Amino acid sequence: MTIYSLCYKTSMKNFRISILGFILISNLSCTSGDTPLMIASQHGHVKAVEVLVECNSNVDLQNKDGRTALMEASSRGHAYVVDKLLECSANVDLQNRWGKTALIFASLNRHADVVDTLLAKGANVDLQNINGQTALIYAAENGHADVVEKLLFKNANVDLQDCSDQTALMYASWDGHADVVEKLLFKNANVDLQDYSGKTALMYAAENGHGEVVELLKNASEGDLHSKSKRRCVKKSH
8 A cells, every 4th residue: 555545545543553654755746746745635634634744744845737735725625734734834825837826726616714724824815826817806706705805804906907907806797796896896996997808897797797787886986986076076176
């Protein structure tokens, strides 16, 4: 039996005894570049992870795609594994070959408790992948309103644009996620920003027939216009 098959096992009864013979090779990887710690983290095997880190497994090793054990656990929502890896000083902001971080994976897959943990450990909320997308953009696009709220509470840049000049508001509007749009607007998301093709969030919502979102954006835009008009009037009165 290899160390890899041990990591796949759900029963950890004799794991500690079996692992002793593999201490020196605990950082070896298979053809994909996955280490025993990555495999155990993927499957949420807390006991295996504990033993492996005790054997000095490198928590920040990356496989051929640049993924780490923390990314694997975060992507699958294994909160206890995430906690353990962070206790062992796993680098919370490492990026894979496409620029994704543990926070992006957790936000994309709506693992709100993991998002909380990563943010508490100082995860950079505005790191962008190679396409310029952030955790907020992924959460907004997929309609994860609870995650969006957590990211905004940590001051995520609401108007950050990706490589196509699209914002979280545009993605949420395109897919009709009214609850997300409302949260973004509450944080003063710019409704007038345009992407590479000149489209705004309102145009995307209208194109896809999302009436509720259209109304939210229209009201936000009108409110902004009224606010600007009032400011101009105040200046003139002086």
